[in-house]
Structure formats: structure tokens, C-alpha cells
Amino acid sequence: MAEKVAVIGVGQTPGKRSRKDVSEVELVNEAVRAALEDAELTINDIDVVIQGNMEFFEGTFYTDQWLVEGLGAYGKSGLKVNAAGDTGGTIFASGVSHAASGLFKTVLVVGFEKQDEGAYGGIGMRSEDSFFDIAGGSGRAIGAMWGTAVSVIDRKSATEELAAKVRVKEAKCGSRNPYSHLKLQLTEQDVLNSDIVIWPLRFLHICPTSVSSCAVIVAPEKEAKRLCRKPVWVKDYYCIHSGLQPRVGEPWLNLGAAYPTGPQFRWGVEQAAIALYKRNGIVNPRKQLDLIESYSPSTWHEIDYYEALKLCEPGEAWKLIEEEATWPDGDIPYDVSGGVVSTNAIGATGLHRVAETVIQIRGEGGERQVPKDVNLGLTFAQGADQFCTAAILCKTL
């Protein structure tokens, strides 16, 4: 990057199913104030405000205008980015590129979603190509998630029992994260008994709809070193939103790159990982990375991504699970925050992943801090099914 960039502050609101006590404006304000406090800055120190959410979830558009006082954005430079689930990642990428340009001193990046204001099903149902509507029986996003889940079974990467084991790990991690929405006490039997949505996807495997906001402050090197005691450096990032997308009544399934003919959900993640590993000399990610904060919208995605991220050979994700290598005290802790299955406020989610990675690299995770030294973390956000923005964060330049 032209200028080195660091994260100098993070703020999160605890995930909830519903927040009737705050409007959208007040919700983002909470995260912004938390980030400013963490960075020990005031709003006057911020040059640029970049904001994002999926407006169709709240039915409130022009959020860049609507939220101006909550964001502290009045009169400042900035813009809004809206990229489905990858909103959190793309606003981060936009913020980092503003900082890397050398034209700005501090950039505030804010994502949120207030999903108690809209009906996800309505939005999902009405966004396909109208010539191809096949009378509502399709799974939309859940159908696309099914593709990943069944591919894990077919490839023999994991069994239902091993998936249950992973889900329990995710739940334990979520319980220890004060910002997590779901803090479930689950046993493997609870998971195996959970209602089937589309086999092998069960209710408990799937992410919730959450309300939360996350704010992150980034700055170029000179400012970061001047303003922050523990800057966390953004080593690299990569956005990819260019998977095959033919028009069908099942846009979520991406036919042409769909299971079983193609990789589907994992495509963006895999491409981003390949690009970042190549640019950063990562040949053995399991050994060279210290932590991963992923966008895994279901337990099956987490398992699929062990292979997409090349933590193991194809078909061998079960080894990582049996060895508990992706557990908080394992080789490659994966989603110690509890991940997306614990909190999914779409516009904020990708940014929560960055926030957690920053917290872990700083060593400020408290009860959930992983026992080893975290130097290099991989974080990514995902959207629709193939959008992905991945970033590598590190402790030292």
C-alpha cells in the first residue's frame, strides 16, 4: 500500500435480537462513541466517515444522510458503501484505501444493521429475476447455504456429528464474548436434535438476525504512531465481487458456479485467500496465521472454509475438528468471537470480525483471549454468496 495503515480504535455494541430503545441514529452513535473512547479521540479528530448497511433491511434509504448526526459526519468527507453481507468488509476496505492514499489523517468506518425493522424473508423473496420466479419454493439464501452444507457431507469433509462438535465450540466462544448476540449453552445432542431446515442444515447451524453496530478508526502510519499506543497494522486486503452470476429464479444458487458443478459460497473466500497468501508469502496458513475471524454464516460454512482457506487438504476438514486445531487453544483459533452464527447484524458483521482480530492482536480479549501470541490474523467478510473482502492484520510492521 502507498501508506501503511493501522487500526487505532474499535467500538462495538452488544448484539441483540431487537433494540426498541434506540433508533438507527442512536445505534450507530453508540458504536461511534465507543470507538472514539477506545482511540482516545474526539469526533473533531476524524476527517472521513464511511458508513454501510443493507438498506433494504430497514426500509430506510439514504442512510448517509439519515444518520449524519449519529455518525458525527456533518460537514466531513465520506461516503456510504452497500454490499450485502460484505458491507462490513467493503467499508473497511474503503476506509483503509482512504487512509492509504495519504490524503486523510483519520478515517472512521461504521457499519450497522437494525434487523428488527424489516422482514428478511420479504427482501430475500423479492430480489430474484422476475421472469424466473418459480413460485416460491426455492430456498433463496438458505438454499444457497444448503449447497455448502451438502457439499461438506458429499466430500466427506465432516459428518453431522462433527458439525455438532463445531457448533458447540462456536457457542462456547459466543458465550464468552460480551458483544455476542447469542450466548447459547449447547450440547452436541441439542444441535443434532435441532429442527431440520434443509438437510443437513439445521436451525441451530444457521446465523441469527441481529441488531448491532461496529465502528473502527483507521489511520496512516504517521498519524497511527502519533495517536495510538497499540496500532494494529493492516498488512493487506483484497475485495472480490466477481463470481459467475447467471440470471435464474435462484440467483443465490449462482447456477454455473453452483453446487454440484461449482464452488458456490466458498468461491469468493477461496479467491481472496489465494490472492492474499500469494502476495504475503503464506504457504502454510495453518502454521503461519495465528488467528482467523471469518464470515461463516453457518457451521457448515466454517467447515467448508477450513478447506477453502487451505488450512487442510480438500476432504480433510474432519482432521482439524478431531484435533480441535481451530479451537481457541488450538493451532489456528477460528472465530473465537463466536463468529457469525452467534451474531449477524449484516452491515456490521464484517467489521465486527476486524474488531475482534484487533482486540486479539492487542491481547485485550480478557476471558476469551487466545493463549498464544497473536501476530498475524486473517479476517474476512462475505456477501450475497460470492462477495468477499479479506484482510490480513498484524502486530508489527
Added chain:
Amino acid sequence: MNVNSNQEDLLTVPHRLTASWREPAGVFVNRMLLAMRDKAELWAVKCPICERILFPPEIVCAMCKVRIEDKDENWVRLGNEGTVLKFYHVTGSREVDPSTGWHPKGQTFNPIGLIMPDGGNKWTVMAHVLEETDTSKLYDGIRVKAVWKKREERQGLMSDIKFWSIVEVEK
């Protein structure tokens, strides 16, 4: 008066958003839909370079980044029968009113098949409705045939095919 964060009367205001859009299908898809409506025929195109057979037809091959010319040799007629590569069945409601939690009960749908019509190749996959609702009778690789609506009911939409029904295999 001070801002009281224990305020009990927290208001939510429901609002209904309706909008409608009118859209064309594009040259190739338009032709494909007309063939479905008028002749109950399924047509795809083939990229001359990578030879992917694309349904619905596309004017540019995304992988090769070339235009697929509107020539007879690039159009491929697909059969009325096909193979179900994978299928799934969704039950349960998806639409919820966030103000009240109300959702319509008893939403049941037919299973959806990812079908490769005869004449296609591994890149030709169509998502469509399967007639058989008992998923224990379905399996990966089962043969199905398209059941079309009557000509007067067909409109140039994917739903001109009512569903795909199981082809009974001679034993």
C-alpha cells in the same frame, strides 16, 4: 425534563413499502422465453471457446470474456427430459412482520431440483420445481421430464413449465 433511558413507551411505527418495476429479458433470454411460450422448447447457447452450454443463454461468456454471437451454431436445443443432480426441500415460513411477529402459517412448497436437461453439459443447471413432494422417492441422478402448462396458459416465463415429474424407468 431529562432524557430518561428507562422510558417505557418506546414507539415503533409500521410502514409498508410497495414498489414495482417493469423489466425486459434481454435479447437471448427473450428468444428463449418466446420459444418456451410458443413451442414448449428449451434453448441454450454454447460458448464457442470454452464450450459451456448456458441456460439461460447469455450474450457474453463471463469466463472467456467474449461475446457469444447470435448464430445458429451457437444455439443448442435442450431436451424435454433431464437428470436431477441435487434437490432440496424447504418447509417453514420465511416472511415475518417485524412489528408483530406474525408470519403466515403452513407455507409448504415442492422440492426444488437442480436439473441438467438432456443436451446440456456440466455447466447447464436449471433450478425448477419437482412434482414429487415425498423426498424419500427422490435421489441424486433421478430422471425427470418437463411438464408444460397448456399453450394458452403460457406467458414466456420459467413457470411455463409447471414442474418436472419423475420418468418411470422400465425395469
Added chain:
Amino acid sequence: MSAAAPEEILISERNFDSIFSYTAGTVRSKFLTEIRDNKKIVGTKCRRCNTVWVPARSTCVKCFESLKDFVEVSDRGTVTTYTVINVHQTFYPMNPPFVLAIIQLDGADTGFVHFIGETDPEDIKVGMRVSAVFKEDRKGSVLDIKYFKPI
């Protein structure tokens, strides 16, 4: 199968219909319930720049202070600008012709958008004084004020 003759063009209609639920939050709820329960209009006052924001909001737009103090403003004010709507739209709560105005209520530093009624649009002038007319049956909405009438 390639194009032989001019073809009919199919057009499909895509319809969107979904219900959303706007959350007023603590501060806006107070603004709405004061109208509903007490026929009072309240704003919030910034402790730093003293701006009184009506309708009440939770953060000062100018200085980012958290706004903690509600102040009651008058239900009377001055028309700062107005326009006459002549074209019907499905989402208007009134039939045309009707008048939308920005009214600065006494005590407020901001404008308040609402209708002007009980007067011919021709007789409305910038600077004229108006007063709120409340509905009998109020629900906690800015439309609990029917309109502002000249005084």
C-alpha cells in the same frame, strides 16, 4: 435459432411489497408521546451550543454532544417558507391542493415541516403566524397535529 425477424419483446413486472417497522428510539418516542398524551411539542437543547432541535433528536448535529435536556416549545410559530402541492401521490396523507410549510416554532432553532390548513393557499405569506391544531384521536405520530392554522 438466431434472429430471423423482428421479435416480440416480453416485459415482466417485478413487485416488491414488504412491511417495515421504524423504531423511534427513546428521544423520538418522547417527542411523539408528548404530542399524543399532552398536546405538547418538545425539542432537545444542546448544552454546548444551546441549539434547540425540534423535533427532538439525540445528538447535536453541529457539535456531536449527546442531547440530554428536553425543552417544551410553543405550538405556535412563524412560517419560514411553504409550497403548494397540486399533484396527487399515493403516499400523501391529504388530497391536493394542500400546503406544506417549514414552520419555526417559538423557542425552536430549527424548522418543523407540517401542513397549513383553514386558509386559502393564496393568502399564505412567509412570516405569517400559525398555531397547531391537534386531532382528538392521537396515536403518537406527527400527524396527530392535523395542520397549523393562521392566527
